[in-house]
Amino acid sequence: xxxxxxxxxxxxxxxxxxxxxxxxxxxxxxxxxxxxxxxxxxxxxxxxxxxxxxxxxxxxxxxxxxxxxxxxxxxxxxxxxxxxxxxxxxxxxxxxxxxxxxxxxxxxxxxxxxxxxxxxxxxxxxxxxxxxxxxxxxxxxxxxxxxxxxxxxxxxxxxxxxxxxxxxxxxxxxxxxxxxxxxxxxxxxxxxxxxx
Numbered sequence: 001x002x003x004x005x006x007x008x009x010x011x012x013x014x015x016x017x018x019x020x021x022x023x024x025x026x027x028x029x030x031x032x033x034x035x036x037x038x039x040x041x042x043x044x045x046x047x048x049x050x051x052x053x054x055x056x057x058x059x060x061x062x063x064x065x066x067x068x069x070x071x072x073x074x075x076x077x078x079x080x081x082x083x084x085x086x087x088x089x090x091x092x093x094x095x096x097x098x099x100x101x102x103x104x105x106x107x108x109x110x111x112x113x114x115x116x117x118x119x120x121x122x123x124x125x126x127x128x129x130x131x132x133x134x135x136x137x138x139x140x141x142x143x144x145x146x147x148x149x150x151x152x153x154x155x156x157x158x159x160x161x162x163x164x165x166x167x168x169x170x171x172x173x174x175x176x177x178x179x180x181x182x183x184x185x186x187x188x189x190x191x192x193x194x195x196x
Contacts, residue, residue: 004063007120012113014065014086014120016057021066022050024082024105031106037146038103039168039177062089067104067117083108086117088125088133096136098125102149110148118156126187136184143168144176157190158182 007014017025026049028034056064067084084104091098100121104114125135140158142150154160158180166174 003057004065005124007065007124008070009116009120011070011111011116012083012120013068013070013080014117015068017053017064017066017085018057019050019054021082022053024066025049025053025085028085028103028105033106034103036170037143037149038101039143039170039175041169061091062087063091064089065117065121067108067113069108069113083113084117086114086121088121088138091133091135096134098133098135098138100125100138100140115152115156118152122156122182122187126184137181139179139181142178142180143170144178145170150178150180153180156182157186159186 004016006016026046029040029044029049034040056062065086065088066082067086068080069083082105084102086100086102088098088100100118102114102118122138123132125133125138128134139161140153141164142153144163159182161179161181164177164179167177168175
């Protein structure tokens with residue numbers, strides 16, 4: 001699974017995470033709202049972030065993508081700064097399943113970047129090899145305190161499978177974790193316009 005492909009849409013480019021993304025990854029870990037909505041409870045050291053960005057794209061069983069905007073700068077160059085990340089992890093070749101998670105930097109939320117990033121990932125994970133991973137199932141977890149993300153996932157075809165009651169923390173309070181998934185035949189039907 002070394003490196004991974006580059007996936008390009010109209011708004012975003014997904015490329016493997018690189019060492020040059022360390023500053024933006026560190027910035028995302030300082031975003032209190034993002035930390036809250038993703039249920040992150042662990043504290044990270046800057047050295048860990050530097051090591052992670054330097055090595056993560058070479059690890060087996062996962063694809064870690066940096067989301068970059070395709071909007072051109074004033075000089076006409078394409079910006080390549082990280083605006084978020086999307087990760088395909090827990091890849092199981094035997095069951096042809098994996099998990100996905102997404103996080104955007106605060107100034108890029110609600111602008112369609114996450115929607116397109118997930119759509120690009122769906123195309124990649126459900127495409128047959130060698131163009132894609134040929135998966136049967138893609139799952140994700142979303143916290144009950146993040147209804148906006150849940151609505152996004154539902155609009156892309158993800159179906160709620162269950163709820164882990166009080167399985168995450170929201171400050172000092174517990175909140176539910178909603179488990180969702182999308183199957184290959186459901187994705188194909190959506191692509192054909194057969195499912196709403």
